[in-house]
Amino acid sequence: KMVSVAINGYGTIGKRVADAVAAQKDMKIVGVSKTKPDFEARMALKKGYDLYISIPEREKLFQEAGIEISGTVEDMIEEADIIVDATPEGIGAKNLKMYREKGVKAIFQGGEKHEDIGLSFNSFTNYEDSLGADYTRVVSxxxxxxxxxxxxxxxxxxxxxxxxxxxxxxxxxxxxxxxxxxxxxxxxxxxxxxxxxxxxxxxxxxxxxxxxxxxxxxxxxxxxxxxxxxxxxxxxxxxxxxxxxxxxxxxxxxxxxxxxxxxxxxxxxxxxxxxxxxxxxxxxxxxxxxxxxxxxxxxxHQEADAVPESVDAIRALLELEEDNKRSIEKTNKAMGIL
Ligand code: NAD
Missing domain, CATH: 3.30.360.10 (Dihydrodipicolinate Reductase; domain 2)
Known part of the structure; x- marks a missing residue:
């Protein structure tokens, strides 16, 4: 069975995590979110990712640009087993409230404060501590x-x-x-x-x-x-x-x-x-x-190095692999890591 992953915040980190997740055999992307109808939104659709909007009032802008959307971020969450939040620094911690209300697990990025999320993650140093957890933060x-x-x-x-x-x-x-x-x-x-x-x-x-x-x-x-x-x-x-x-x-x-x-x-x-x-x-x-x-x-390489860790964090939170080495191996193979 493939687990369903949604990416909230399709920017520098989010678009990389989306492609890394899509490359895994045990995961699929069910949606990515955008705030603006820009070229990245268009590219996401071309890649086959359903697009959701984080600012519902902007629906008209997407329509005018001819960029098809599948709903709001709240709708996207309904489709997902887990969210990878890659919104700008500080917004992830605010989104945590929404994820809690919806009862969905989530992974945050290094711009968030450890104290706001409660748990931090690296594939090599403390994978086990995130096993089955609801939320974790991939360090910067x-x-x-x-x-x-x-x-x-x-x-x-x-x-x-x-x-x-x-x-x-x-x-x-x-x-x-x-x-x-x-x-x-x-x-x-x-x-x-x-x-x-x-x-x-x-x-x-x-x-x-x-x-x-x-x-x-x-x-x-x-x-x-x-x-x-x-x-x-x-x-x-x-x-x-x-x-x-x-x-x-x-x-x-x-x-x-x-x-x-x-x-x-x-x-x-x-x-x-x-x-x-x-x-x-x-x-x-x-x-x-x-x-x-x-x-x-x-x-x-700041844009890329922590991306495989976000993939491993999904396996830890959803307990797809108990052993960090097996997750690391799977992630590496799918991403062509040397
Ligand atoms: P970014 O600005 O490139 O991307 C963030 C995306 O989130 C943008 O597409 C933006 O439009 C969108 N967004 C803004 N508000 C939103 C909201 N309320 N809901 C949904 N989407 C929203 O930022 P980034 O560089 O990808 O950084 C994301 C996180 O990753 C931050 O925590 C950052 O600290 C961390 N990080 C960044 C780097 C890096 O070098 N760029 C490296 C490691 C970790």
């Missing part, structure tokens, strides 16, 4: 990136303490009104940034402090990570561990992958939809142990 693109590499390192050598410098993209590629265009902005200017506490919502008790800044790029985030380890390990063991970790890939600067721009070019060469890189690339040359402390650099 940056936090997902930290989980992907810190979890295997913690399993291998034990983590005493992490420090990370997070270099964040200023905007997503289509966001013409966001900046900075010509500045480096400590963001937040206070230390530590919120990324450490956010990681602790899925990797409980980890000792981590982060600082973050914004730079004028749209392509990817980049992380510089320093880890004090519990056990003495060889850098080759760390490399091997990361190399065999799902949704992590070692890349070589020396092979022409020396920047986020070239890594995105690699994703294009892979023929990925929308050039999406679901895996976290780690620069092989950056991996080093100095005075017992591990250093490495990685990048995060």
């Amino acid at each position: 693109c940056n936090t997902t990136g930290l989980c992907r590499t810190l979890k295997p390192i913690d399993d291998l050598a034990g983590i005493k303490k992490v420090r990370a410098v997070m270099v964040r993209r200023a905007a997503d590629p289509p966001q013409v009104k966001k900046g900075p265009v010509n500045a480096i902005v400590p963001n937040p200017p206070t230390v530590p940034s919120h990324h450490g506490p956010d990681l602790r919502t899925v990797m409980y008790g980890i000792n981590i402090n982060t600082v973050a800044l914004l730079v004028p790029t749209t392509l990817m985030h980049q992380h510089n990570i320093m880890v004090e380890l519990e056990d003495p390990v060889d850098i080759e063991e760390i490399k091997e561990e990361l190399d065999k970790t799902s949704r992590v890939m070692l890349v070589k600067a020396g092979e022409g992958l020396a920047s986020t721009a070239e890594i995105m070019e690699y994703a294009r060469e892979l023929g990925r939809p929308r050039n999406d890189l679901y895996e976290i690339p780690v620069w092989e040359e950056s991996l080093n142990i100095v005075d017992g402390e591990l250093y490495y650099m990685q990048a995060v």
Whole structure:
């Protein structure tokens, strides 16, 4: 049996989750929601997704544009076993009330606050905790990136303490009104940034402090990570561990992958939809142990990396797979993850 999934908020994340869900054998999309009759609404229909509107008063605008709608978001919820909410920051928490009233399970994105949803999710660190739950929040693109590499390192050598410098993209590629265009902005200017506490919502008790800044790029985030380890390990063991970790890939600067721009070019060469890189690339040359402390650099394709986690979260909430490894395997296979 296929479970019925609806996407509330068909934007950067929502449209990617819709396609990832549609690619799974055990799930189908029963609807996606739009606020405006724009090209994305038209594209959703072309893909065969039923379109629902989140602002009922705008029905006329859709009619005038000749874009067929199947009802309102409330109607869409009736069709679904579970909702993936990918609305902008803060709106998900407001929608939670509607999902509660309708008695439908829902998955939220990293823009929501952990406290508002009550539970957070990463496929590798705490899948089990969301089994059968009504609501969970897939942590942000940056936090997902930290989980992907810190979890295997913690399993291998034990983590005493992490420090990370997070270099964040200023905007997503289509966001013409966001900046900075010509500045480096400590963001937040206070230390530590919120990324450490956010990681602790899925990797409980980890000792981590982060600082973050914004730079004028749209392509990817980049992380510089320093880890004090519990056990003495060889850098080759760390490399091997990361190399065999799902949704992590070692890349070589020396092979022409020396920047986020070239890594995105690699994703294009892979023929990925929308050039999406679901895996976290780690620069092989950056991996080093100095005075017992591990250093490495990685990048995060913010639009894509947490998308497979949203698919796994559906399996956890609906208890389609008890074991995270089996869900990860299914998701990876359907999405063509390396
Ligand atoms: P987005 O603005 O690209 O998409 C949001 C969509 O929701 C838009 O299509 C918008 O029209 C629609 N929408 C607005 N209000 C709505 C409502 N009341 N009901 C239904 N739909 C509504 O935003 P995004 O970048 O996809 O972000 C969505 C969530 O994912 C946020 O929590 C964000 O923090 C998180 N997230 C974003 C990124 C990223 O890099 N873009 C990465 C990871 C997580």
